[in-house]
Amino acid sequence: MNGISGRLSKVRSRLRAACESSGRDPEEVTLLAVSKMHPAASVRSLFELGQEKFGENRLQEALVKQDELDDLPIEWHFIGPVQSNKTRDIAARFDWVQSVDRNKVLQRLSSQRPPGFPALNICLQVNIDSEPQKAGVLPHAAMALAEQARALPGVRLRGLMSIPRFEPDPERSRASFVRLSALFQQLCAAGFELDTLSMGMSADLEVAISEGSTMVRVGTDLLGQRPSKSDTP
Numbered sequence: 618m619n620g621i622s623g624r625l626s627k628v629r630s631r632l633r634a635a636c637e638s639s640g641r642d643p644e645e646v647t648l649l650a651v652s653k654m655h656p657a658a659s660v661r662s663l664f665e666l667g668q669e670k671f672g673e674n675r676l677q678e679a680l681v682k683q684d685e686l687d688d689l690p691i692e693w694h695f696i697g698p699v700q701s702n703k704t705r706d707i708a709a710r711f712d713w714v715q716s717v718d719r720n721k722v723l724q725r726l727s728s729q730r731p732p733g734f735p736a737l738n739i740c741l742q743v744n745i746d747s748e749p750q751k752a753g754v755l756p757h758a759a760m761a762l763a764e765q766a767r768a769l770p771g772v773r774l775r776g777l778m779s780i781p782r783f784e785p786d787p788e789r790s791r792a793s794f795v796r797l798s799a800l801f802q803q804l805c806a807a808g809f810e811l812d813t814l815s816m817g818m819s820a821d822l823e824v825a826i827s828e829g830s831t832m833v834r835v836g837t838d839l840l841g842q843r844p845s846k847s848d849t850p
């Protein structure tokens with residue numbers, strides 16, 4: 618099984634160990650497998666091993682893979698930049714969109730969610746380090762965007778997602794995770810019923826879990842190095 622099985626067990630034990638050392642129930646942390654740049658066959662192998670949630674960041678690539686895998690009840694998460702001319706397909710083909718960062722996209726996803734589908738699960742992507750040119754709503758504007766989401770019938774706000782500034786030492790991302798976690802608590806205290814704090818990737822999932830992550834998004838450590846680096850967010 619070309620190493621996938623071993624990698625999955627390893628990531629699962631990292632999740633368990635991270636939960637244990639921060640006194641959390643492993644049931645609280647969901648693993649999202651990020652399959653961008655990897656073939657449908659790898660997704661199928663992981664699915665057969667019990668991994669049912671997958672994230673993709675490019676629409677065209679995702680649609681082809683979804684067609685190849687449409688015999689499997691996969692839960693698909695869109696985690697890439699959302700261009701407003703792509704919202705119709707995203708609203709129709711995904712269960713979750715974790716990368717919503719502006720009202721226009723919210724409006725379109727809500728109105729384009731096909732009739733009869735459950736509301737589209739969304740997370741607001743937060744630019745937690747306020748980096749110029751980086752996707753995501755700025756922390757101070759997140760509450761207002763959450764309020765706009767609440768008014769829309771076609772979307773259901775589940776939480777926040779962030780990709781902190783790249784740090785070679787994952788410990789140096791801790792402050793960003795702490796800030797995202799605080800913002801999440803602030804929204805909950807304001808009456809938003811959120812259950813998803815999506816933070817942590819291959820390199821820093823332990824730190825993210827110790828700061829309250831409920832969903833880690835793992836690509837490289839599950840599926841191996843991607844063929845190109847051009848997809849880094």
Ligand SMILES: *Cc1c(COP(=O)(O)O)cnc(C)c1O
Nearest residue numbers: 651696818819834835836837850
């Ligand atoms: C690619 C990607 C990941 C996975 O990153 P790895 O370092 O390969 O685990 C997680 N989240 C987002 C939004 C991504 O684009």
